[in-house]
Amino acid sequence: MSESEREDDVDEVPGRVRRAFRDHGSFEPAGEGVWTATTTAFDAAIEAEPTPEDDGRIRFSVTVRVPTLSAVTVDDVADVVETGWCETFERRVVDVGGVTRGDHSFEPRVDRDGETVAVSFSLTDVNERRGVDDAGALVDFVEGTYVQGVIPGYEYTEPVEGLISSARRQGGGSAGL
Structure with missing residues (x-):
């Protein structure tokens, strides 16, 4: 452990965590202890902080906000x-x-x-790189789950229209949507 990491306050994010986010390539800083995911069409933020026990573990709080179905369709969606x-x-x-x-x-x-659904997870890990990888996996999981739930037959707006187009390209053009 370097001298600068030992000098970090318990409330501050250790340098090793900041480096793990930087090296991962899927996040950008959004304030002290907060990163946003750059690989999703949705609003995804990860907050990282040392655990109160000061045992080297880091708590990662992951929140992904997705639009409701009616928020991303051109047509009306029945309440049911x-x-x-x-x-x-x-x-x-x-x-x-x-x-x-x-x-x-x-x-x-x-x-x-309203027209937003927020999905939140938290995890604690002593290995900051694994924690950052897992936070990214949770963001990807929420996006994938959302795309799987898109109902065919509606005309969609962004960001869903772009996600559907991407899924079609990756699936060889027959995503069924």
Whole structure:
């Protein structure tokens, strides 16, 4: 451990964590202890902070905000369809087992506020690089789960239209949407 890392306050993010985010390439700094994901079409932020026990572990709080179905469609979406979509998305997105490299037990939280659904996870890891990798995997998982839940037959706006186009290109043009 370098002298500068030993001098970090418990409340400050250690340099090793800042370097792990920088080296990962999927995040950019958004303030002290906060990074935003640059590889998703959605609003995804990761907050990192040392645990209160000061034992070298880092707590990563991951929040991904996605639009509701009706927020990204040109056509009206019936309330029953919107409700069903939200319930299905929540059931799928909390089933996060096996997505991360670390041995984490998750208690995801899903909150709907108007036309936005926020999905939050937290994990603690002593290995900052594995923690950053796992935070990125959670962001990717939420995006993938969202795309899987897109209902065919609607005309979508951004960012969903772009995600659908990308899925079609990667799938050889027959994404079924």
